[in-house]
Amino acid sequence: xxxxxxxxxxxxxxxxxxxxxxxxxxxxxxxxxxxxxxxxxxxxxxxxxxxxxxxxxxxxxxxxxxxxxxxxxxxxxxxxxxxxxxxxxxxxxxxxxxxxxxxxxxxxxxxxxxxxxxxxxxxxxxxxxxxxxxxxxxxxxxxxxxxxxxxxxxxxxxxxxxx
Amino acid sequence: xxxxxxxxxxxxxxxxxxxxxxxxxxxxxxxxxxxxxxxxxxxxxxxxxxxxxxxxxxxxxxxxxxxxxxxxxxxxxxxxxxxxxxxxxxxxxxxxxxxxxxxxxxxxxxxxxxxxxxxxxxxxxxxxxxxxxxxxxxxxxxxxxxxxxxxxxxxxxxxxxxx
Numbered sequence: 329x330x331x332x333x334x335x336x337x338x339x340x341x342x343x344x345x346x347x348x349x350x351x352x353x354x355x356x357x358x359x360x361x362x363x364x365x366x367x368x369x370x371x372x373x374x375x376x377x378x379x380x381x382x383x384x385x386x387x388x389x390x391x392x393x394x395x396x397x398x399x400x401x402x403x404x405x406x407x408x409x410x411x412x413x414x415x416x417x418x419x420x421x422x423x424x425x426x427x428x429x430x431x432x433x434x435x436x437x438x439x440x441x442x443x444x445x446x447x448x449x450x451x452x453x454x455x456x457x458x459x460x461x462x463x464x465x466x467x468x469x470x471x472x473x474x475x476x477x478x479x480x481x482x483x484x485x486x487x488x489x490x491x
Numbered sequence: 492x493x494x495x496x497x498x499x500x501x502x503x504x505x506x507x508x509x510x511x512x513x514x515x516x517x518x519x520x521x522x523x524x525x526x527x528x529x530x531x532x533x534x535x536x537x538x539x540x541x542x543x544x545x546x547x548x549x550x551x552x553x554x555x556x557x558x559x560x561x562x563x564x565x566x567x568x569x570x571x572x573x574x575x576x577x578x579x580x581x582x583x584x585x586x587x588x589x590x591x592x593x594x595x596x597x598x599x600x601x602x603x604x605x606x607x608x609x610x611x612x613x614x615x616x617x618x619x620x621x622x623x624x625x626x627x628x629x630x631x632x633x634x635x636x637x638x639x640x641x642x643x644x645x646x647x648x649x650x651x652x653x654x
Contacts, residue, residue, distance in 0.1 A: 337500070337649060369649055390590050394582055402592060419557055419648045427553050429565060429650065474646040483637040485582045486500060486532055487592065488651045 331433065332490045333376035334384050335420045337369040338405075339484035340395055344413050346469050347476035357476075360467035365411030367479065368451070371420035372435045372443045381443060384491050385450040389458075395485050409460040414451060414468040415475050416444050420488075441471045494596065495653045496539035497547050498583045500532040501568075502647035503558055507576050509632050510639035520639075523630035528574030530642065531614070534583035535598045535606045544606060547654050548613040552621075558648050572623040577614060577631040578638050579607050604634045 342364050349358035368388060392402035405412065421434040435443065448468040455466055469475055505527050512521035531551060555565035568575065584597040598606065611631040618629055632638055 335651065337651065369647075387587065391587050391592055392590055393585065393592050394594065404590070417647070417649050419650055422556065422650045422652075424550065424554050424652050427555055427567070429554055429556050431557065476645050477643075477647060479642045479644075480640075481642075482639050484532075484580070484640060486580050487582055487585045488498065488500065489585075489587050 331373065331375050333373055333380050334491045335371045335373075336384065336388055336489050336491070337417070337420060338388070338393065338487045339367045339479070339481065341365060341367050341413070341479050341481045341484070343480040345478045346413060346415060346467070348470045348473070350473070350476075360413065360469075362411035362413045362465050362467055365408070365413065365464065366405050367413045367415060369415045369417035369420060370444070370447060371417050372440050373421060373433045374435050376435060376443055378443060378446055380491070381446045381450055385447060385454060387489070387491065389451065389454055391489070393485060393487055395483070406455065406458045406460055409458075409462060409464055411465040412451060412455060412467070414448050415477070416440070416469055416471045417475065437472060444471045494536065494538050496536055496543050497654045498534045498536075499547065499551055499652050499654070500580070500583060501551070501556065501650045502530045502642070502644065504528060504530050504576075504642050504644045504647070506643040508641045509576060509578060509630070511633045511636070513636070513639075523576065523632075525574035525576045525628050525630055528571070528576065528627065529568050530576045530578060532578045532580040532583060533607065533610060534580050535603050536584060536596045537598050539598060539606055541606060541609055543654070544609045544613055548610060548617060550652070550654065552614065552617055554652070556648060556650050558646070569618065569621045569623055572621075572625060572627055574628040575614060575618060575630070577611050578640070579603070579632055579634045580638065600635060607634045
């Protein structure tokens with residue numbers, strides 16, 4: 329099997345609030361907030377290129393997940409429709425080797441930020457241009473930040489996919 | 492590579508509150524709560540047996556993860572020490588096939604509950620008998636429930652491992 333290019337984690341939330349800028353020098357911290365929707369954590373590996381992002385975004389937004397909703401069928405993010413919060417999460421790339429976790433396959437920070445920006449841009453573009461779009465919020469965290477997050481969920485229905 | 496026996500997700504939290512019994516017939520819902528510590532989501536696959544659980548628990552509690560703590564080194568759950576909240580999460584077993592998510596490899600509910608109970612028992616036993624134990628809380632969710640969860644984190648440092 330080829331080395332993975334990215335790992336993506338999705339958790340359903342009814343509300344989530346993420347810090348995007350930490351407080352400093354007497355300035356307040358900044359936050360983004362979503363209502364009912366999906367939190368997407370993403371980590372890119374070294375072998376990932378900018379050309380891979382469209383495929384990953386397409387899969388993430390279209391895959392039908394079990395959310396045990398009232399309709400009792402699996403739905404995608406585009407089906408929902410709901411808000412979206414994207415969070416960069418380098419630790420997702422961790423690989424367990426005995427008692428040690430290795431992050432050797434993770435993309436360097438400078439390259440990762442470009443892929444992350446493209447990922448956020450394409451998620452926004454795809455959700456906003458979909459037939460189900462009705463003005464829902466699309467927010468994203470800051471690459472390289474400590475991800476200070478409050479999340480309320482009535483069942484995260486956590487899914488983790490490798491690309 | 493052999494088929495995986497379990498998938499485990501760990502997220503660091505400063506506070507988490509999980510519903511263990513839903514409200515019904517005028518009775519209030521029941522919750523468990525932890526302070527600073529780790530939330531462990533767990534999903535077992537069909538091929539997992541009761542004899543595998545000790546190995547999984549040992550790995551989960553001893554693996555050193557990047558939490559970017561003040562000590563600037565990777566630490567394990569037993570090193571921390573912190574509270575532990577265990578949540579069963581069958582959706583973690585989902586596998587993407589085109590636009591569909593398949594849960595075919597997941598263990599049947601009746602078998603899964605036995606493995607989950609053993610997992611919770613062994614985590615409790617191992618944490619409580621470790622040198623670093625100082626009375627921290629160890630709680631667990633109800634197998635098969637909708638996992639209603641509030642989580643506050645100053646960086647979830649999400650890790651996903653397959654066994």
